[in-house]
Amino acid sequence: MNIKKLESKLIKGKDIVIEIGEVEEDYWDEEDKGQSKPSITTLRHWDHKLLKRYKPFYSPTCDMCCLCTFGKCELSHTKGACGIDMASQQARMSLLYVTMGTAAHAAHARHMLEHVISVKGRNHRIDLGLEVDVEAPITRTVVGIKPRTLADLEKALDYAEEQITHVLASTAMGQESNYIDFESKALHLGMIDNLVKEIADITQIVGYDLPKGDENTELAEYGFGTIDVEKPVILVIGHNAVAGFEILDYIERKNLIDEVEVTGICCSAHDLIRKNARAKIVGPFVEQLRYVKSGVADVIVVDEQCVRTDIVDIAKELKSIVIAVSDKACQGFRDRTNDDIESIISDLSSYKEHGVYIGDPSKVGVVAVEVARRIYLARKQFKRIPDKLEITEEAKKCTNCHACMRVCPVNLDIPSAMKKAKQGDFQELMLLRETCVGCGRCNYACPKGIDIVNLMEKANEKIIKEMKSKIRAGRGPIKDTEIRNVGAPIVFGEIPGVVAFAGCTNYYNGIKEVGEIAEEFLKRNFIVVVSGCAAMSIANYKTSDGMSLYEKYPGIFDAGGLVNVGSCVANAHIIGAAIKIANIFARRPLRGNFEEIADYILNRVGAVAVVWGTYSQKALAIGTGANRWGIPVILGPNGVRYRRLYLGRKDKPEDWEIYDARTGKKVIAEPAPEHLAYVVQSKEEAMVHIAKLVMRPNDTTKGRQIKLTHYIDLHKKFFGKMPDDLHLYIRTDADIPFSYKEEIMNMLKEKGWKPREIPDPTLSKKFVRV
């Protein structure tokens, strides 16, 4: 607004320019509790409370700091040139991992949001259906807005990106020095990671009409054996399914659905089947190298995250065409974004180029399908793995030097298997595949150039071809109606717990263990929620009656339900469900109210996350976010390589001091949950700890009885004895499971146990009600 001349009693002036940047319309009447858009220090006090109880445990993978030219510095029992010590350096490195992971999810959200806005417009409504009123629990709590349109999500994402910048800045030389404060920043970014995942998933739900909490989503086909290799085959790898959606749209428009196979690996595959259950999932990350090397895919579309960096080289050898679609992973290809579609198709089909970068997803849809249709017949010769005679000949090259074994992350005895294979016995090679993580390091290490991965595939050819299973398509959010049904039983402990499986496939003992753990807890009437590669690994597992767990158990968020929320970004809905319990069941307000919600979850919601096959930085970001909300995470053995855990000490009662919100008195509670980030060595240990980590100080006596029954039962089953810490978890006689009463009473007598009151637990004095 321009005002040439203004004369009033207060102001006199001329040539005044008034600019109004943005009108903030506040259409949410909930009171803001003061923690909206928290800075990196707003919730620092909460983090310090958590970290006082759950102290960081560091296991350095390297004694050096190589981050600046003042070094490199050796930090073992000394300090670096900048003054940093080992603990702070480890905290800094794990914070960098969290930052990478969060940035990957945030950039994913930004791309998705920009694309959907370009198609649907900024004012496109966020509507997750009649049964999902609390549409964005994390956004509501952290950003303090109730998003109605994509424009609102943009504001939330702006805030998140600013936080990532601030936190990343703190890791530069000469900035943060204290390990607890590094951890506080990691917890902060973990929370931001959860936020940006929620933004990404809501955007794709409303942008592409994905399921909105439907527990009966379709069962899609899973496994190598479901793919018709006689057809043109497209493989989509990565996490951002926009290009994959365009492929499906094009196929539908052209009525090619029965003519072309659209297959996926990793999270893009999850999102493809959420859009159209005719798409097929090959498997999780562990299958990526194997499947690409099988040559079955005519066209490989790589988007972002978890894409192997050797895909281009392998594809070139097998005459598979690669289309890169993400600016984060251009793969060295020429940018053909603005070129004519027909010329791109022609260049690729004639192998003038073996790959291209196309930044326009709608072009990718056409190019991928048409190139696959043109080249698939000529590529048939590449869709094969060596025959048994070839394996024997290849194995004869092996000199038993052990180079393969010395790089194998799970120490597979490949030399022994090769020795047998030389004599035509493939049994050991066959068994190796069960535990192999599909990384291919053995291939690269072999001085004779033996393709060990392919040999394992051939030895398992029959099993691979018969690998057919079902996976329930990801449903997205948990419905408010479901929360109303289960809120009370979860908080009071009558549903024993919620177990959430997330993350990658770096399994130390094979893919089957995730399914085995999930089945144990489904049978025990826990709610099992799954996402990402873990959800696929579960599809890989068959019950004793030959069924997939998805066929056997319902997709409802209730006792005994197996809930697949979808891709990794969709696992924001799992944390969302815990928040909704505090909001919908316990009527805790959300707006700018992080601390109260997290305090509620920590003390009352018996949820635990399991990341059994950790490898990515994103998995650490996801887990660290869960920790800030008060949800403990169990990691498989490889998780120790993240360098940092958050461990409680049950032998120190003073660490478990809380307030009784009814009286304001400080009381010593049980160590529940005992740890926030924990590593176990075996699936049996994982199961026992899941049963233990779902205990919360707020459990009713009936709920505690149920939880203790599972804990004792699993402990006895796997370790052959009663747990030795039972006395810590029994508050009154009424907590004692009836079936173990006598045994426990004797134990309690020996320990000098005395009954105590059950408090209304809170970590923060400000939530005391008197």
Add this chain to the structure above:
Amino acid sequence: MLYARPWYRSDIQGYHRAKAVDATTAVKIIKNSEKPAFVVGELIVRDGEAVELLKEILKKLRNHALIATTPNAYREFSEFNVYYVNVVDAANLIISQDWKGLDGYGKPDLIVILGMFHVLMEQTLSTIRNFSDIKSLAIDRFFQNNATYSFPNLTRKEWLNYLRKLSDSL
């Protein structure tokens, strides 16, 4: 003097190198320790012959050493009145200033360790090495670079011989 490279090519932490020791030296190290603690992981249970040798060793040391197993190995060694611990919990306690020891009478001065998933053993030994002064001795088949002392990389036959020698000499 024995020389060994880490079993995994990537197991290079920095300046530190574990000292490779044979069974005779390992016996001396254990005998010289005032308060040794054995931490036995579950992978040992897969090898019956190794279990029997380890039991012989533990029988001889039951009055001298504390014995802890990871939970999955507990059943196999319960006859020795063992403590059972998660290996990460164990490392966390070992490096804590205020921990009074498994028996309440002070921390061990030597951790003798075997039978764990390599990564987990490597990382927990890194914790102990970097955040305490307690010595460690790895008696697994593969050289553990993060330990203070470790058996070198051995074939199974050689390893069983090393364990036999420990059992005979302790």
